[in-house]
Amino acid sequence: QVTLVESGGGLVQAGGSLRLSCAASGRTLNNYAVGWFRQAPGKEREWVSAISTSVGSSNYADFVKGRFTISRDTAKNMVYLQMNSLKPEDTAVYYCGARPGYELSTSRAYGYWGQGTQVTVSS
Numbered sequence: 001q002v003t004l005v006e007s008g009g010g011l012v013q014a015g016g017s018l019r020l021s022c023a024a025s026g027r028t029l030n031n032y033a034v035g036w037f038r039q040a041p042g043k044e045r046e047w048v049s050a051i052s053t054s055v056g057s058s059n060y061a062d063f064v065k066g067r068f069t070i071s072r073d074t075a076k077n078m079v080y081l082q083m084n085s086l087k088p089e090d091t092a093v094y095y096c097g098a099r100p101g102y103e104l105s106t107s108r109a110y111g112y113w114g115q116g117t118q119v120t121v122s123s
Contacts, residue, residue, distance in 0.1 A: 001026045002098050002112040009094060009117030012086055020081040020117060022096035029053040029072070033103035034079040035110055036070065038092035038119075045095070050103035051079060059103055064090075086121045093118050 008020040022034060035050035049070040051058040058070050069082040079096060094117050097110030104110075 002029075002032070004096050004098060004112055004114035006094060006096050006114040006117040009119045011120045011122065014086060014088055014121055014123050016086050016121070017082070017084045018086065018119060020083065020094055020096075020119075022079040022081075022114060024077045024079075024098065028074075029077050029079070029098065030074065032098050032100055034072070035097045035099070035103060035105070035107075036079075036081045036094060037097060037107055038090075038094045039116075040092040043092075045107050047105040047107065048094070049081060050105065052101075052103050053079070057103065059105065061105070083119070086119075088121045088123045091119060091121050 003026045005023045031054050033052045036048040037045050039045040049060045051070045053072050067085045072079045098112040099110045
């Protein structure tokens with residue numbers, strides 16, 4: 001069983017930055033992939049980025065490439081999402097999910113989820 005807790009959300013002006021954290025407990029994230037997803041009001045949950053904690057390979061949705069960076073700290077059992085150059089359209093609840101194996105961009109592939117953290121970007 002993996003328990004995930006997100007933190008680091010908040011209110012920021014357009015062009016600003018936030019760093020989201022995903023803390024895992026219950027078991028080590030070794031050989032797991034962690035994905036970041038977001039869900040805006042009235043919209044479906046969409047994939048943002050994912051990382052394989054064992055080899056560090058990562059992928060990004062096109063709309064965040066060059067602005068967001070995913071990283072991991074295996075010693076702390078943490079995954080981070082550094083978000084720069086934020087835009088109002090980035091406003092959403094951000095969730096981290098975990099799954100055994102390699103990273104995927106489909107939310108239904110992830111069996112473990114955190115409660116989410118709100119990110120609001122003002123114009």
